[in-house]
Amino acid sequence: MSLRPDLQIIFDWIPSGARILDLGSGDGTLLAALQKHDVTGYGLEIDNSQIAHCIESGINVIQADLDQGLPQFADQSFDYVILSQTLQAVKRPDFLLDEIIRVGKQAIIGFPNFGHWQCRLQLVFGGHMPISRTLPNRWYDSVNIHLCTIKDFENLCTDKQVHIQQRCIVDHAHQDSLGIKIAPNLFGEIALYQIKKSD
C-alpha cells in the first residue's frame, strides 16, 4: 500500500526502531506502516470515528485533544513526535510546539504554506480569503484557524530556539521544482520540517 506523499516523506525520515508519537494519527496509516519497520509508539486522535480504523490498522491510539497539550507524556519520552497537517488547526500552535519539543527528542512538523503565490494573489487581487487545493475550506467553516507561512514558522522556531535539522518544501503533488528551490515561501504548497530543541 502506498502512503500519501507527505506521509511518505515523513516515513522516509524516521529510522527503524524509533519510538514515536503521531499527533492527529487519522486512521493510523502512517504508524501502521512504520510499525512494519520496528517503529513503536502511539497515535493521538481527537476524532472518535477514527478510533475503530486505528484499531483495524493495528496501532495503539489514544483519543485526545491536542489543545490540551501533551500532559500525559513525560519529557523526552519519544524519539520523534509527528504533527502532519494539523498545526494550523490547533488553538495555540506555539504552545503545542513547546509541548512537542518537550516530549520528543526530535519532531517532524508539516503544514500547508499560506505564503504560496496563489494565496497571495487571491488576497491581493481577489480581496478574499484564499481557497486552494491544500486549503479547500472557506474562512467561516475552516478548521484551519492559525494559518502560517514558511517564514512565519521559521520565525517561530527562531523565537523558541528550535533547531531546524532539515526541511522539505513541495507542491501539492509533493514534487520539488526550480521555483520552490529559489523562492520556497512563494512556490511551496506544503512544508515539512524536522526539528529539535536547541542544545
Add this chain to the structure above:
Amino acid sequence: MPDSIPANSVGLISPQTLHIETPITLECGQALPAYDLVFEAYGKLNQTASNAILICHALSGDHHVAGYHTMEDKKPGWWDNVIGPGKAIDTNHFFVVCLNNLGGCNGSTGPTSINPDTNTPYGPDFPIVTVNDWVKSQAILADNLNIQQWAAVVGGSLGGMQAMQWAISLPERLKHVLIIAATPKLSAQNIAFNEVARTAIKADPEFHEGYYASHDTLPRKGLGLARMLGHITYLSDEAMGEKFGRELRHDSINYGFDVEFQIESYLRYQSESFAEQFDANTYLLMTKALDYFDPASAFEGDFAQAVSKIQAKCLVISFTTDWRFSPERSQEIVNALLSENKEVTYAEIEATQGHDAFLLPISRYHDIFTAYMKKVASEVMPS
C-alpha cells in the same frame, strides 16, 4: 418472551455450577471452607484453550450475560447486545465465560447461601469480599475449565475494575484487557453515594441487622431506596430529560405527595422490582467491594507502579456523560499505562446515556468494541 430465538443469539442456555471443596482464604482474613461458583459459557473452547473470554459483572449483575434461560424469558442476558454469533464478542470465534461473583445472590455462594456452621443463611455473617477475592475465585474457575490464559478479560464499571485487577495481579494469564467505564479507585463522592445506599438499607426496620431471612421478611424499602439512588447516578441529566422530561402521569398536578411525574413512577417501579430480586446483604457487600477497590494500595499508593505489572494489551473506554466514573477517571488509567509504556488504546464515546451507556448498543462504541475483538480473534486464530 422471544417468539423465536434470534439468529445472532447464543440461544437457550443453562447455568452450570462448579463446587469447590478447597477452602479459599479471603482478603479480610476469613475463609470459606467450600463454595459454589455459578457460571454460563457460550461458544466452543478450542483445542489449545486460547480463545476464552472472561466477562466480569458489575454491581447488580450476574452470570446470565447472554441468551435466554427459557422461551418465557422477557429479556436476554444483561450484555446480550455484545455477545453472540457475529456480535462484538463473536461466539463463532470465542468461548465466553461469565460467573456470578462470590458474595452474589444468583447461585454462587453468598449471604443467601446456607452457612454450614449454623445451617441457616449466612446473611450479614458472610465475610466481606473484595475485587482481589473475585479475581482469585475467577482464576480457580479458569483452572477448572483448563484455561491457562484468557484471550481477553472484559468488564464495565465494577466489572472493569475486576478486569484491571486481573491484568495487575495475574499478568501472564490474559492477553488483552478491556476496561470500560471504570476508575482506578472510587472518589469520596462515589463512596458517599454508596454510604447513603447502605444507610438506607440498614435503616429499614425490616433489615433486622441483616437477619431478615430468619424473620421471614425483606428490607424492600431500604434496598429500593438504595437502588433508586444508584439508578440516578447511572443516568445523566440529559438521558433522564430525554426519557422523562417533566412529563406527568396524569393531566395536571395534584398538590400532593403521590407519584406525579413519570420519573418518580419509573424510579419507584425500578426500585420495587429490584428489591424483590436482589439480596440486600449482597448489595452491601458489593458496594463495599467497590469502596475498597484500590490496586495502587498494594504499591504504596503508586498507581503507575501497579499498572507496571500489566502484560496484557489494554483497551480503555469511557463515555462523555458518565459522571459516576467520568472520562477523567479513565484517563487516569490510560495515563498510568502510558507512563509505563504499555500497549493501550483509549476511546471516549460521545453518548448521552451516562454511566449506563456501557450496557447500551451505541454504534460508535460497538464499532470500536468489534474492531478490537476482531484483532483479539485474529491473534487466537492465526489462520
